[in-house]
Every structure is written in structure tokens, then in C-alpha cells.
Amino acid sequence: MYSSVVSLLTDSGDTKDDLRLPTDDNLLTQIKDGFAEGKDLIVSVMSAMGEEQICGLKDIGPK
Known part of the structure; x- marks a missing residue:
């Protein structure tokens, strides 16, 4: 199904x-x-204290 790492x-x-x-979840x-x-997606990644995580998403349309 889906990997937990992107x-x-x-x-x-x-x-x-x-x-x-x-x-x-959202x-x-x-x-x-x-x-x-x-779709082509742009994700925002936040970095703090040596950790990074995806914190936002922008849909830029179909491929």
C-alpha cells in the first residue's frame, strides 16, 4: 500500500x-x-532541533 517514508x-x-x-490525518x-x-504536490517541510517533518501541502494540479 503506502510506505511510511516519502x-x-x-x-x-x-x-x-x-x-x-x-x-x-487531514x-x-x-x-x-x-x-x-x-497530481503534482508541493510539501512544506519544517526543521527544528535536528528533526524534519512535512507540515503543509499545496496542490499545483495534474501532471
Whole structure:
């Protein structure tokens, strides 16, 4: 089904493969649904005290 870790493309074009899916159910549902629909998504990542997590999502439309 879904992995608990996501692979993201950074602004610089590198991949980031060490972020977990968010625990917020609403945000998690938006990410899963957007991915299933083949949409391009931009996620916001917050970093604090050596930890990073996905904290926001923007839908930029279909691929």
C-alpha cells in the first residue's frame, strides 16, 4: 500500500528520501489522495532541533 517514508524532489533537484509521512490525518489524507490522483504536490517541510517533518501541502494540479 503506502510506505511510511516519502521520496521528495528538492528545489535544487536532489532527492530527499528520509522524511516520514505526517501523523496529521487531514494532511496525510490530502497527500495520499493527491498522489493516487497523479497530481503534482508541493510539501512544506519544517526543521527544528535536528528533526524534519512535512507540515503543509499545496496542490499545483495534474501532471
